[in-house]
Amino acid sequence: MATDLTTTPAYPDVAPIQRRTLRLLFTTQVVGGIGVTIGIAVGALLAAEIAGTAVAGLAQSAAVVGAALLAVPVTRIITGYGRRPGLAVAYLVGAVGGALVVLAAATRSVPLLFLGMLLFGGGSAANLQARYAAVDLAEPDRRARQLSLIVWATTIGAVAAPNFAALADRTTSGWGLPALSGPFAFSAVAFVLAAGVLLLWLRPDPLLTARRLAAARAGESEPTPPGPPPAPAEPAQAASALAPAGPIPAPAAPARRGGGMRAAWSVVRARPAARLGVSAVAVGHLVMVAVMAMTPVHLREYYAVDEVLPVVGLVLSLHIAGMYALAPVVGWLADRFGRRPVILGGIATLLAACAVAGTAGHHTPRLTVGLILLGLGWSATMVAGSTLLSESVPDEVRPSAQGLSDLLMGLAGALAGALSGFVMQLAGYPVLTLLAAVAVAPLLALALRPVPVGAPDRRD
Numbered sequence: 001m002a003t004d005l006t007t008t009p010a011y012p013d014v015a016p017i018q019r020r021t022l023r024l025l026f027t028t029q030v031v032g033g034i035g036v037t038i039g040i041a042v043g044a045l046l047a048a049e050i051a052g053t054a055v056a057g058l059a060q061s062a063a064v065v066g067a068a069l070l071a072v073p074v075t076r077i078i079t080g081y082g083r084r085p086g087l088a089v090a091y092l093v094g095a096v097g098g099a100l101v102v103l104a105a106a107t108r109s110v111p112l113l114f115l116g117m118l119l120f121g122g123g124s125a126a127n128l129q130a131r132y133a134a135v136d137l138a139e140p141d142r143r144a145r146q147l148s149l150i151v152w153a154t155t156i157g158a159v160a161a162p163n164f165a166a167l168a169d170r171t172t173s174g175w176g177l178p179a180l181s182g183p184f185a186f187s188a189v190a191f192v193l194a195a196g197v198l199l200l201w202l203r204p205d206p207l208l209t210a211r212r213l214a215a216a217r218a219g220e221s222e223p224t225p226p227g228p229p230p231a232p233a234e235p236a237q238a239a240s241a242l243a244p245a246g247p248i249p250a251p252a253a254p255a256r257r258g259g260g261m262r263a264a265w266s267v268v269r270a271r272p273a274a275r276l277g278v279s280a281v282a283v284g285h286l287v288m289v290a291v292m293a294m295t296p297v298h299l300r301e302y303y304a305v306d307e308v309l310p311v312v313g314l315v316l317s318l319h320i321a322g323m324y325a326l327a328p329v330v331g332w333l334a335d336r337f338g339r340r341p342v343i344l345g346g347i348a349t350l351l352a353a354c355a356v357a358g359t360a361g362h363h364t365p366r367l368t369v370g371l372i373l374l375g376l377g378w379s380a381t382m383v384a385g386s387t388l389l390s391e392s393v394p395d396e397v398r399p400s401a402q403g404l405s406d407l408l409m410g411l412a413g414a415l416a417g418a419l420s421g422f423v424m425q426l427a428g429y430p431v432l433t434l435l436a437a438v439a440v441a442p443l444l445a446l447a448l449r450p451v452p453v454g455a456p457d458r459r460d
Contacts, residue, residue, distance in 0.1 A: 014213065018137040021206045022146060025130050026153040028194040032091060032130075033154035033324075035190030036123045038183040039063075039098060041316055042309070043117065044296050046101070046180040051110045060293045061417030062114045066097065066121025067128065068410020072261065074125055075403025082205035083133040084198055087126045091195035094123030098188030105181035120184070123191050125406065127154060132402045135390050136206035137213075141335060144387040148331025151383060155324035207399065214395055261407070264400035267393050273339075276446055277389030278405045280343045282412040283443040284381030287350050290416035290436045291357060291374055292319060295367070297421075298429040302362045315368050322375025330383045339388035340447060346380025347444050349373055351437050358433030370433075381443075 040063070047059030070090060078086035097119025104113035134150040135143045171182060268274040296312045334342045350373075357370025386405070393401045416436070423432045 014137055014209070017204060017206070017209060018146075021137065021202065022134060022149060024197065024202050025134055025150050028087075028091075028197050029127060029130055029150055029153035030156045031190050031197070032123055032127045032194045033156070035094065035098070035187040035194070036127055037154075037316075037320060038190075039101070039120060039123075039187040041296075041313060042180045042183050044293060045300070045309075045312075046105060047113065047117075048297060048300075049180060050105065050108055050113055055110070056294075056297055056421050058418050058421060059113060059117050060420075061289075061414040062117035063097075063121040063124065064289060064410050064417050065414040066118035066410075067124035068121070068407050068414060069118075070122050070125040071129070071403045071406040071410060074129060075261075075399060075406075078129070078207065078403070079399045082208045083129075083136070084202040084205045087129060087133070087202075088195040088198045090122045090126035090129065091191040091198070092122070093119050094121065094126065095188040095191035095195070097122060098184040098191065101184040102177060102181045102188075105178040105184075116184075120187070121410070123187065125410075126191075126194070128406050128409075129402070131386060132390065132399075133206050135387070136210040140391070143391060144334035144339070144383060145328060145331040147387055147390075148327040148334075148383045151331075151379070152324050152327035155321060155327075210395075260400055261404050264393070264397050264404045267397050268389075268401055268404065271392050272449075273392040274389055274401065276340065276343065277385045277387075277392060278401075278408060279443050279446055280346070280381040280385030281389070281405050282409045283440060284346060284350065284378045284385070285409045286412040286416045286439055287354070287436045288323075288374055288378040289413035290420045290439075291354065291433055292316075292371065293417045294420045294424045294429060294432060295319075295357075295371060297424060299364070299367075302364075311364065315364070315371055318368050319371035319375045322372040323378050324375075326376065327379050327383055330379050331387075334384045334387055339384040342380050342384035343388075343447050344444075346377045346384065347440055347447060348377075349380060350377035350440055353377055354433040354437035358430040358437075 040060075043063065044056040044060050048056040051059070070093060074086045074090045077089055097116045100112060100116030101120060102116075104110075104116050131147050131150045134146045138146045175182075177185060268278055295315060299311055299315065330342060333345075353370050353373035353376075355370075356373060357367055360367035360370055386402075389401060389405055390398060416439075420432055423435065
């Protein structure tokens with residue numbers, strides 16, 4: 001377990017800093033959630049109108065790929081300069097993407113649509129990375145709850161956003177914007193607003209503050225030997241002294257702060273708890289994206305064009321409520337009973353979701369129940385997996401490991417989104433949900449694998 005830095009005597013104001021950080025992250029998650037979700041609600045439909053149903057999944061997956069790929073540069077910014085500039089850059093990239101999607105709809109340009117959706121993923125990258133900022137200064141026994149609070153904040157904007165898609169579309173049609181493109185214009189504005197709030201008020205930066213606390217605590221914990229004073233330690237060496245497990249690098253060859261994706265991969269691969277955390281996040285996201293992305297297209301088979309948007313809005317709102325509304329409860333369960341049991345509960349819920357949605361047919365209420373369960377399963381794997389990963393790796397490599405997790409999560413979701421359109425066209429929605437359920441099997445095997453007693457990274 002990582003050292004609790006929130007009670008360091010040299011920094012008595014850590015608790016107020018954490019409360020302020022949580023308030024700001026909560027606010028930007030609400031705004032960013034509106035931006036992300038209002039675009040997702042119509043993204044597949046817009047892509048289907050421009051390029052056809054088979055390409056709809058690819059367009060949706062472009063946003064997921066964008067979020068995944070942007071995790072790499074955003075993580076580098078966070079590692080070098082802190083959470084504030086990294087999150088702001090991600091939101092601004094998402095705003096540029098939203099504007100390009102509007103332009104693509106006006107010109108009916110498929111390449112521009114894909115580029116816009118790729119950059120639009122910056123909004124998702126920012127929303128996902130924000131959850132890790134919530135645990136930089138969190139007490140060990142409250143990590144899952146505070147992380148889940150930021151996940152839950154997305155509920156306020158995200159649940160309402162799909163229902164505003166039709167209103168945004170009607171409003172912007174009077175401005176001359178093409179059908180289904182208006183929500184992306186609103187998304188761009190929301191992302192710019194979220195970036196501005198972070199740049200102006202997320203001070204002090206939680207990650208940089210945590211590093212200063214780590215260095216101070218490391219200096220206080222070492223007794224001063226008799227004789228001449230030792231040479232000052234390099235910052236990376238001081239921070240590494242608080243690593244939760246594993247040997248501390250020798251002073252002659254200190255690890256570079258953040259370590260990069262390659263170093264993060266080596267650390268995660270060597271730690272069973274970290275592997276489980278990364279896998280839970282990635283597989284949960286894969287299943288959610290595969291089923292959710294094609295649900296609007298599935299509903300289009302039973303509703304006319306002028307009727308489908310309100311139905312899609314309602315179904316996706318309830319699905320997103322399942323993803324976020326109970327996140328604090330999931331966080332409490334993870335803190336109270338452990339990360340692994342909550343991950344196993346999430347796996348069971350994902351399997352149930354695939355079964356219910358896949359057998360719903362044209363029965364919209366049953367399909368809605370399946371999508372709610374899908375959201376609940378995603379929430380359990382996301383909250384418990386993210387928390388398990390964050391506390392299972394050394395402090396100096398933690399931002400890179402978190403970025404690696406988001407990269408793998410995004411790539412897994414992108415693969416699901418890319419294939420979902422083709423599976424939908426060739427075999428239908430029930431087969432899609434069956435394949436999504438099969439994809440859960442490797443995670444179930446990993447979660448049921450016993451951790452050796454006394455393993456240094458056992459935190460589940």
